[in-house]
Amino acid sequence: MADAAPRLTALAEELLGAPLPVRIRTWDGTEAGPPGAPTLVVRHRRALRRLLWQPGELGLVRAWVAGELAIDGDVYETLDLLAGLLWERSPAAGKGRALAAVTALRDPALRAAAQDLIALAGPGLPPVPPREEVRRRSGVLHSLRRDKAAISHHYDVGNDFYERVLGPSMVYSCAYWEEGSTLEEAQRAKLDLVCRKLGLGPEDRLLDVGCGWGSMVLHAAREYGVRATGITLSAEQAAYARKRVADEGLTDRVEIRVQDYRRVDDGPYDAISSIGMAEHVGSTRYLEYARTLHSLLRPGGRLLNHQIGRPPVVNEEFYRVDPFIDRYVFPDGELAPVGRTVSLMEEAGLEVRDVEALREHYALTLRRWVENLEAHWAEAVRLTSPGRARVWKLYMAASAVSFERNRIGVNQVLAVRTPGSGASGLPLRTRDWRA
Structure with a gap:
């Protein structure tokens, strides 16, 4: 032929x-x-x-x-x-x-x-799917056990691998860019933006839901003097974050737990950050998620929810998760329109005070991650597998294009558990934030 x-x-x-x-x-x-x-x-x-x-x-x-x-x-x-x-x-x-x-x-x-x-x-039976594909999922969708398995598939592929991709910041969510920023500078700017929106101050109690490798809690404790608790379902992330906390001498101010947000019972907190975690919650559990975070905040406490969103479809009942993302990247993950996210947060009793779209920022971030992966390609393959490295390159490059083409977006939603007096505690000019 x-x-x-x-x-x-x-x-x-x-x-x-x-x-x-x-x-x-x-x-x-x-x-x-x-x-x-x-x-x-x-x-x-x-x-x-x-x-x-x-x-x-x-x-x-x-x-x-x-x-x-x-x-x-x-x-x-x-x-x-x-x-x-x-x-x-x-x-x-x-x-x-x-x-x-x-x-x-x-x-x-x-x-x-x-x-x-x-x-x-040519002739032949159906080829066996690559071993990196998720198969035979069991248990109720978004149950505690199944969510833990889904998180493990994505995050427990090796901290060394993620170091090559994410760089020294070890932040796995979109950075906050300005002209001439490096990836590290842009990630630090994002963490600081979250801290300022939350109005953090010395001795405030912060809960970071889906804390990853600990970057947010470390920044908040080091720069703003808070007492922070970070929770994750990934044992590998937790071990890495605990070492970082110890290395920075912050064990008296930062605690890292392997814990589901539904099992946190030591509120109230002054502030909660949820950065790139809510995509794992699922539409059937989102109201429960919002109510749980509401219950963990003190009256006047703030929530910063940083979440990827998608445009609404004509009939939401027939929305289906992208098969590549579901099989290879984020099993059981779901995206929702930002309007639905805001509505459910309000239904849970939170007062939504600010929504900021960061779509272009995520495209820039993903392109830097792809550069990092390509620069360390041989190591990435050695640390995982050729197939896993190809999964990450395709998913990050395709996601960058999706953000650039406005197929998906990402939004920071600031909400308050406003007390009965109606005093939100926010400045009159919200976008000035508190320095």
Whole structure:
């Protein structure tokens, strides 16, 4: 076979009903597609078998994770070109449909395209999914046990790996950028922004929900003199954070626990920060989450909720989590529109006082993380696996493009457990914050 690329390009355009904006290079050395465009490299025909057995994004991702599919060129440009074709199309647009059903269609062109794909893929059983994929989840969705397992899948892949990706700050949420900032400076600015919004002062009690590797509690204790408690479900994160606390001599002011937010019972706290954690809560549990945090705050206490959001869909009942993110990155994670988040926080009794969108900031942060990963690629592969490193590169690069294209956003919501007197304790000019 010496014509796989032109055949594959032709049938992809037939099935998608649109010109392919990238070139294709196949295992036989042939190429086809727009000259000068980024190139999708199909290294093995097994990638096509994955698409036959699992059409759409999941099949493509499995081929990428297995190393059967690669990108020759700028990964962001490639994903940007494919976004409008694969992820942002109306369900009724073009001729895209499940390939398994194509042979039954009356359209001769589609039927011929499907048959050609089968011929290109060659015989064989469904390929086994890469080992990095989550399978056989058990237990009630967002139960204590299942949430702990989901968190472990994402975060317990090795602190050394995350050091290479995140850099010295070890902050795994979007930074707060200004022109000329380094990643470390931007992450410090984000932590300080949260502290100022929360109005932290000496001896305040701070609870950091989903504390990660301890960066927020360390910053708040060191710079603002608070007494901080950080909770996480990741044993590896907790061990790392405790060492950082000890190394900085802050064990008398900072406590790190492996604990679910639903099991915290030592309130009230003066302030609560939840930075990049609420995406794991789930829509069925979100009101419970908001009520729990409300109950842990003293009257007048503040909550800063930093959370990725998505645009609303016509019928929220039919919203589905992205299959790549669910299978490989954040099992059981869910995104919600910021309006729904605000409404549920208010239903829980919190007074929402400020919402700040940081969408572009996350795109910049993700691009820096990808740079870090690429700079330490050999180490990242050694510390995890080639498949895991490819998962993280795709997820971070694709997420950067999604933020840039306004497919997702991220918002900081400041809320107060306003006492019966109605005195919120916030300054009249909220955006000035307290220095």
